[in-house]
Amino acid sequence: MNQIDRLLTIMQRLRDPENGCPWDKEQTFATIAPYTLEETYEVLDAIAR
Known part of the structure; x- marks a missing residue:
């Protein structure tokens, strides 16, 4: 089983x-x-660091 499955x-x-x-x-x-928007901002913040 692959990861998507x-x-x-x-x-x-x-x-x-x-x-x-x-x-x-x-x-x-x-x-x-x-929640999706909040998680997106957290990912962008992590990338910026």
Whole structure:
């Protein structure tokens, strides 16, 4: 299994309707966008150092 397949499997498990993570199952593009932006700024800061 390559790394992308592994990532997709993990994501599928997290969002599984019956056994998935409650937090992950509730997320939408709108709710995750602020976290994505924050992480982007952290990566840019790390690169600048």
